[in-house]
Amino acid sequence: MIRQKKGWNQRLFLLCCAGIFIAALLGITAAGAMWEEKALQTDFSRKNMAPCIQYPFGTDWMGRDMFIRTITGLSLSIRLGLFTAVISAGIGAVIGVSAIMGKWVDGVMGCMIDLVMGIPHMLLLILISFAVGRGFWGVAVGISLTHWTSLARLLRAEALQLKESPYVAIARKLGKGWGYIAGKHMAPHLLPQLLVGTVLLFPHAILHEAGITFLGFGLSPEQPAIGVILSESMGHLMMGRWWLALFPGALLAAVVMMFHVIGNTVAGVLNPKQAHS
Amino acid sequence: MRGCSHRGLGRFLAGKCVRMAVLVLLVSFSAFMLVSLSPVDPLTANVGQTALGSMSPEQIARLEAYWGVGTPPIRRFISWAGDFFRGEMGTSLLYRRPVALVIQERLANSLGLMAAAWLISGGLGFGLGIWAGAKKGGMADRILCFYGLIMASTPGFWLALMLLMIFAVRLQWLPVGFGVPVGVEAEAVTLADRFRHAILPAAALSLTSISSIMLHTREKMIQVMESDYVLYARARGESFRRIVWRHGLPNVMLPALTLQFGAVSEIFGGSVLVEQVFSYPGLGQAAVTAGLGGDVPLLLGITVISAWIVFGGNMTADLLCAAIDPRLRQAQRKGQTS
Numbered sequence: 207m208i209r210q211k212k213g214w215n216q217r218l219f220l221l222c223c224a225g226i227f228i229a230a231l232l233g234i235t236a237a238g239a240m241w242e243e244k245a246l247q248t249d250f251s252r253k254n255m256a257p258c259i260q261y262p263f264g265t266d267w268m269g270r271d272m273f274i275r276t277i278t279g280l281s282l283s284i285r286l287g288l289f290t291a292v293i294s295a296g297i298g299a300v301i302g303v304s305a306i307m308g309k310w311v312d313g314v315m316g317c318m319i320d321l322v323m324g325i326p327h328m329l330l331l332i333l334i335s336f337a338v339g340r341g342f343w344g345v346a347v348g349i350s351l352t353h354w355t356s357l358a359r360l361l362r363a364e365a366l367q368l369k370e371s372p373y374v375a376i377a378r379k380l381g382k383g384w385g386y387i388a389g390k391h392m393a394p395h396l397l398p399q400l401l402v403g404t405v406l407l408f409p410h411a412i413l414h415e416a417g418i419t420f421l422g423f424g425l426s427p428e429q430p431a432i433g434v435i436l437s438e439s440m441g442h443l444m445m446g447r448w449w450l451a452l453f454p455g456a457l458l459a460a461v462v463m464m465f466h467v468i469g470n471t472v473a474g475v476l477n478p479k480q481a482h483s
Numbered sequence: 484m485r486g487c488s489h490r491g492l493g494r495f496l497a498g499k500c501v502r503m504a505v506l507v508l509l510v511s512f513s514a515f516m517l518v519s520l521s522p523v524d525p526l527t528a529n530v531g532q533t534a535l536g537s538m539s540p541e542q543i544a545r546l547e548a549y550w551g552v553g554t555p556p557i558r559r560f561i562s563w564a565g566d567f568f569r570g571e572m573g574t575s576l577l578y579r580r581p582v583a584l585v586i587q588e589r590l591a592n593s594l595g596l597m598a599a600a601w602l603i604s605g606g607l608g609f610g611l612g613i614w615a616g617a618k619k620g621g622m623a624d625r626i627l628c629f630y631g632l633i634m635a636s637t638p639g640f641w642l643a644l645m646l647l648m649i650f651a652v653r654l655q656w657l658p659v660g661f662g663v664p665v666g667v668e669a670e671a672v673t674l675a676d677r678f679r680h681a682i683l684p685a686a687a688l689s690l691t692s693i694s695s696i697m698l699h700t701r702e703k704m705i706q707v708m709e710s711d712y713v714l715y716a717r718a719r720g721e722s723f724r725r726i727v728w729r730h731g732l733p734n735v736m737l738p739a740l741t742l743q744f745g746a747v748s749e750i751f752g753g754s755v756l757v758e759q760v761f762s763y764p765g766l767g768q769a770a771v772t773a774g775l776g777g778d779v780p781l782l783l784g785i786t787v788i789s790a791w792i793v794f795g796g797n798m799t800a801d802l803l804c805a806a807i808d809p810r811l812r813q814a815q816r817k818g819q820t821s
Contacts (some may be wrong), residue, residue, distance in 0.1 A: 224628065227770070230788035237613065255791070282722070308599060317506075317509070320506055320722035321506065321509050321510060321513060321792075322793055323598055323748065324506055324510050324748075324790045324793050325510055325748075325786060325789065325790055325793070326748045326752045326755075326789050326793060327748065327749070327752040328751070328753075328755040328756065328770075329751070329752070329755065329785065329786055329789055331519045332755075332770060332771065332774040332782070333514055333515060333518065333774075333782065333786060336517070336518065336521050336774050336777070337517040337518060337521050338519040338520075338521075338780070339521065339522045353799065358648045360786055386648075405612070406820070407654075409635070413636075413638050416638050417638060417639075417640060417756050420638075420640055420759070421756065421759055421771050421774075421775075422771070423774060429718070431515035436640070436641060440644070440760070443644065443647065443648050443652055443653060446652065448648055451641070451644045451645070452645070452648075453649065455637075455638065455645070458638060459633070459637045459638065459641070460636075462635075462636035462637075462638075463632060463633065464637035466632060466636055467632075467633060475682070
């Protein structure tokens, strides 16, 4: 009994954490969207300042407030991550579930999954970005087209298993159409998986967005993206301006971690097997 | 593993090889099509706008024929793939040398780095995962879980930047970048020099790749420890060490092997970023340069080579599993006799 009570508390604790994190992420997104012009403001009277109370993250060589730049960059990353993760999850759902349409379709889809997984992620992003012609759309298209594979695999396995399950077979024998079965028997199993998979896609999408932007394929240098900030800071590390790289990256890691925790919490809450723990 | 239960080892191998060849062909085809989609005009990119303006129409037509402007991408692909198959990968536009040579040189630098990161992250991740999973809920488990979460959230290149800042700029223990010391002749570079230059990139790469294998192994280990056979072994009075060694290890090893060989692709991707931070002259850095500079032959060459490496890793995992797993061995023997 005592263990059960403790477990319930842990569940509540995780839910509270997730709630706080969601609020924090929303706050960052909103603040960044509002500060977009402020982030580009240069003021040469305050350049190269180490972190202080007025500028908690310091300022760069053009006198831009690094705190505001970082928040704006994160906001951009979160919005781009949401956008690409949702599209990617959509692709994954279509490809994964279409596996039940027959052996031939399944074979083609499996081949597509292997194909996308066969090229290292970063290299595929470079290729797609090159094909689209770099810039914002290069990143958006690249990340949307490359992150669906693991989710598609998961949903495929689940859908195939469902198709073979006794209750689906019985429903077929009772003369129910595929539409009915899909809505009544498959969706309740697949939708939670899809939701969790989508949330857990964000961290990857955001990290890869930062990476590809860092390499110089993504957003233009005027955009206050985290990748741009970090790649600019490389030239200034040698002069001991550590704050240019430390804080933006640490905050990015924190944002990604919040997404991880939210995803795991959602997974735990939706999983009926863990409902008692 | 799937699909091999009713075939002999020979047929299993042959099937894998055919599948791999088809996939590599498909990868090269898609990569080629992607690159042909690019709005970058090969003439203006390689000859230059001003030089083009001063040329006669005949010269431009000759150049267009050379670069394959106007030829459908399918025909260009066939001629490129045919050359590639014979070992002619074309000439890199940026390095002005045969692509095969550039890749060979870069791969030699990268392979050491990637192999080190792969071995360190695999070995450490597996060991730590078993430790954490065997003592679920303990102090070590909590610390390792937290570490795994942090590392899964940290961009590898940022960690590389931090290492660079601490160990190279502040403490000056290790070199700042590049594969060899600056201003030293190629012959004078010792193995120790190369090693010193590879420490930081390899560390950044291994530290971030550890988390997935560690968390996965932990998960599997917890399943094993909660299984009926471990309960029975406990009831028989087997020691904890023996349970982990005899029951845990063999059951956790196979999925971990598959995962770690599958992680080759992730490590390759990570090395692209880490090499960029350290200006390490590896394959990843060449890919970035080729992508930014529009060096199509080099970019395609690197894509195909990396696909071979990734599929090779997956196939090695399948083969090792088939060789180690007694269940699969038995299934194959049955398949041969029936």
